[in-house]
Amino acid sequence: MDEPQGLQRPDRNRPEPLWHQAEMALRGLIESGEWSAGSQIPNEDRLGDMLGISRITLRHALRNLEEAGMLRREHGRGTFVRSATMVAGVRGLTSFTDEMRTLALEPGTRLLGVQMLDATDVMAEALEVAAGSSIVQLRRLWLGNGMPIGIQTTHLPAGRVPGLYDAAPGISSLYRWLKDNCSIDPVKAKEVYRVGSVPAADAELIELPADTPAFEVERITFDRNGPFEFALSIMRADRYEIRSTLYV
Structure with missing residues (x-):
């Protein structure tokens, strides 16, 4: 060079x-x-x-x-x-948009779908609502500098997020919208990372062959009133890293 x-x-x-x-x-x-x-x-x-x-x-x-x-x-x-990469580690509880900007990457989000669902037992337990309760589900493609980083499926109790179903297509930052319109301000989140693979249904969107190794991330986010978000994500392992600093 x-x-x-x-x-x-x-x-x-x-x-x-x-x-x-x-x-x-x-x-x-x-x-x-x-x-x-x-x-x-x-x-x-x-x-x-x-x-x-x-x-x-x-x-x-x-x-x-x-x-x-x-x-x-x-x-x-x-x-x-390195190409556009999102680094996960010790960090503040922020939206994807804010986290990407912190990493000097241009954030992008594409809404893949929004629908109303009845809460399954898994959703109900995570969100501390009754099984069968109305849930707003958002599916979004996350982009960094125009390149796909992951796909997130988010579930929120409909009773806590009035107006979200109709507003979803115009939302660029979900957390900012929730704070401005529903007085929901995140205070903590619990995350679990697992080794998984790219589902065939998401392969074209995430621009990887089906069954390519990827991170599966499960997240429950809380505000002062309890859990309000249950999210499941598939993240490209070549553009998403987990780093930790360990101390004695």
């Missing part, structure tokens, strides 16, 4: 740390598309020469970009520019 034309070398006379300047310089190459998704970036020796910084300083910058989901290191192969 030739030296990028848009590369901004760190300036030792500036007050910002060199690692931060290097991180911003490399981030700029990725965000501008000069380093395209899937491409391999130069090795550490070459990058250090290009930026005029030490390997220790460079590794600080590269680690931050990897943690931000912009780079992917493959042992024995090198470092590659």
